[in-house]
Amino acid sequence: MKEKPIISNAVIRRLPRYRRYLKELKKSTDKVSSKELSELTGYTASQIRQDLNNFGDFGQQGYGYNVDVLFEGINAILGLGKSYNMVMAGGGNLGKAIANHNYYYKTGFIVTAIFDKNPELIGKKIRDIEIYDYLDMKDYIEENGIDIGVICTTKDSAQEVADIFCSAGVRGIWNFAPVDLQIPDNVCIENVHLSDALYSLAYYMNNTKSE
Amino acid sequence: MKEKPIISNAVIRRLPRYRRYLKELKKSTDKVSSKELSELTGYTASQIRQDLNNFGDFGQQGYGYNVDVLFEGINAILGLGKSYNMVMAGGGNLGKAIANHNYYYKTGFIVTAIFDKNPELIGKKIRDIEIYDYLDMKDYIEENGIDIGVICTTKDSAQEVADIFCSAGVRGIWNFAPVDLQIPDNVCIENVHLSDALYSLAYYMNNTKSE
DNA sequence: TAGATTGTTAATCGATTAACAATC
DNA sequence: TAGATTGTTAATCGATTAACAATC
Structure with a gap:
């Protein structure tokens, strides 16, 4: 196997942040230069060039970056060409919101x-997505x-x-529960710890320089 | 004014992560030692001691840390003693979930x-929280x-x-919309960019060492 | 006292920034 | 060609880790 850096x-x-600005651009x-991207994103031009260079030959000296090429390039790096099948465990409020939140x-x-344990939810639908018995989850995934399980x-x-x-056999987990999970090395995890975020916000609200 | 480090x-x-484990402990x-906390959190014992030392005198040599004292100490640092009043802009799916999500x-x-612009939502309730006309939001906050506005x-x-x-006059913003916002220096912001998180997850799913 | 574990300094590591040669 | 802007190396900065003296 080739050694990727x-x-x-x-x-x-x-990268997702660059992607958002490129989509607008x-x-x-x-075309866009690292300097222009810097003004938009707040990252330094130097950092942007360093970042993009990790992935090869996006730019052109004396010109800058082609917006389309860069946008598609970042999509390819992130793996956004293909589609990902997800199941969700937990059809309560949070699950409902995430399932409804059609942005992605x-x-x-x-x-x-x-999938849910609650008999009152089983059989119902969120959008057009059915809620099944939690006991059937494993078979369904197999x-x-x-690809991805949402908690x-x-x-x-x-x-x-x-x-x-x-x-x-999922390859990725998107976890909204406020715990850290033990998972094998070959599964990737992304945690969204909502209350952790809120607590950090509280800290900064109580510790801003202006006084 | 005293110079805080x-x-x-x-x-x-x-800190919020330490807090979670301490709550369990x-x-x-x-009592807990930096070594034990290290095994739980995955941070090195050295890092934990460095972190906690930023805030003064939590530990005791030869003994470790008193769990209660440390837990309350972190609460105090984060500013979790007081309560924070929040309003939410947007009573759609995501807003509904966050408002319902009672964890915090x-x-x-x-x-x-x-607050919402949609006349069909105005007057309804989420939990016991009323949805008002978006036009009245500014007055209500004042x-x-x-303290905190949720987007x-x-x-x-x-x-x-x-x-x-x-x-x-809010002092903090909790932003769930997938954009970066311009705000004055004296307001703090915490972004939860859900799709950004998902894109990073996709990257790692496509780039794990095991192959 | 001996053992344990912190507090704290010093060493290392990694990430960001600066600078400039390459080149379109 | 002259001007612009990248690619890339070197310098700086900051964060993490290691080590050990202080001390409970």
Whole structure:
């Protein structure tokens, strides 16, 4: 196997942000310089050039970057060409919102089924997505080649759900429960710890320089 | 004014995580060492001691840290003693979920009102929180001393909402819209860019070492 | 006292920024 | 060609880790 250079996490986190600005830029222009991107994103021009250079030959000296090429390039790096099948564990409020929140459907992330333990929810639908019995989740994942599992349960059920996800073969987990989960090395995880974010916000509200 | 040492953002982001583990530990033990915390959190013991030392005298040599003292200490640092009044702009799916998601109510973050432009939503309730006309938002914030504004609108309305929030005097913004917002220096912002997180996850799913 | 574990300094590592040669 | 802007190396900065003296 070819040795790919290891790209730091910090770089990867910036890519979706570049992507957002490029998507806007596409509407009005063909080219963009690192300096212009710097003014938009707030990153230094130097950092932007460093970041993009990790992936090869996007720019052209004396010209800048072609917006379309760069946008599509970042899509390809992130893996946004293909589509991803997702299932969700937990059809309560949070699950409902995430399943309804159609923003990322456009980029190919599709929730195909929701699973819950609550008999009152089983059989109902969120959008056109059916809520099934939690006991059938593992089989469903195996039979339908699910790529990503979304955890919208309470923190007490989250590890159990993660275990089922992993043993059934998902490759990624999007976790909204406020716990850190134990998962095997070959499964990727992205945590959205909402209350952690709120607590950091509180800190900064109480510790701003202006006084 | 006394010069407080500037604590790096990386440290602040780890505090809520320490807090979560300490909350669990409180149930079973009085004391914890940096080594034990390291095993739980995955941070190195050295880093934990460095982090905690930013804030003074939590530990005791030869003993470790008192779990209660440390837990309360971190609460105090984050500013979790007091309560925070919040309003939400956007009573759609995402807003509904966040308003329903009661996890952070316990720590004093209380949504007191929701505002929307949609006449079909105005007058309805989410939980016991009423949805009001968006036009009344500014007055409400000013009259009720609101601390935090939550943005659950589409990306196209988000900047407008942020402007109203800031001019009405909120001190913090919790933004769920997929845009970066312009805000004055004295207002703090915490962005939850859900799709950005999903795109990073996709990257790692396509670029894991195991192949 | 001996053992344990912090507080804190010093060393290392990694990420960001600056600078400039390459080149379109 | 002259001007612009990247690609890329070197310098700087900051964060993490290691080490150990202080001390409970």
